[in-house]
Amino acid sequence: MKTVSISTHSVSDSVIETLIDTLAAQQYCVIDQFLAPALVTSLREIAQAQHQQGHMHLAGTSQAGMANANLRSDHIVWLEEDDPQPAIQHYLSALHQVQSAVNRDLMMGLQTFETHFAVYPAGSVGYATHIDQFRLHREAASPGGRALSAVLYLNETWPDDAGGALRLYLGEHAHPPAREAKHIDIAPTGGKLVLFLSGRFWHEVLPATLPRVSVTGWFKTR
Numbered sequence: 001m002k003t004v005s006i007s008t009h010s011v012s013d014s015v016i017e018t019l020i021d022t023l024a025a026q027q028y029c030v031i032d033q034f035l036a037p038a039l040v041t042s043l044r045e046i047a048q049a050q051h052q053q054g055h056m057h058l059a060g061t062s063q064a065g066m067a068n069a070n071l072r073s074d075h076i077v078w079l080e081e082d083d084p085q086p087a088i089q090h091y092l093s094a095l096h097q098v099q100s101a102v103n104r105d106l107m108m109g110l111q112t113f114e115t116h117f118a119v120y121p122a123g124s125v126g127y128a129t130h131i132d133q134f135r136l137h138r139e140a141a142s143p144g145g146r147a148l149s150a151v152l153y154l155n156e157t158w159p160d161d162a163g164g165a166l167r168l169y170l171g172e173h174a175h176p177p178a179r180e181a182k183h184i185d186i187a188p189t190g191g192k193l194v195l196f197l198s199g200r201f202w203h204e205v206l207p208a209t210l211p212r213v214s215v216t217g218w219f220k221t222r
């Protein structure tokens, strides 16, 4: 495994500025090469090792409260804040920079961050259309819960015909929108970071022919 040196200011000011401006304008943003390729490689190797060593489990969904491979086919393992691996500390530090900037400039009041690696095996069905916030929080507009979603892709290469895009529905819908509803498809290219307001966007992961690796996190307001 390659070693990665940690610097506390790993994300450049210009990237932070773009991210804040784009988030303010459209409530989501896509940043290519958010992290250096060597760091992305280290994170992918950690995720793959965890998967191969059997440390991941089939993810659950809020609908079922238990694993349901028809809705969601990723295997996950949560990251620990005090994990000593440099690549993980570097990732957490970069996301912490995002949190500070968002709180400073967009006043979102983000307080905590929870994050897991995810591996969707080759031939997976993906993740059915959902929203990253419990209905209770959306309807009551109450504080707390997931406020900002952050997906970082770790794939080495991602051919156009491999599927596996993140489909982000742009309209506001009370119920899961139809596949044709206005959307953008975001390919899970390594190093790319996608941020979006957790309670605002319906989204799904399309079926993929290749194994699809990512690290996904949520900033919460308490």
Ligand SMILES: O=C(O)CCC(=O)C(=O)O
Residues within 6 Å of the ligand: 127, 132, 151, 165, 166, 203, 204, 205, 214, 216
């Ligand atoms: O991996 C992705 O592109 C999105 C995953 C997702 O929507 C989730 O884990 O809630």
Ligand SMILES: [Fe+2]
Residues within 6 Å of the ligand: 130, 131, 132, 203
């Ligand atoms: Fe999601």
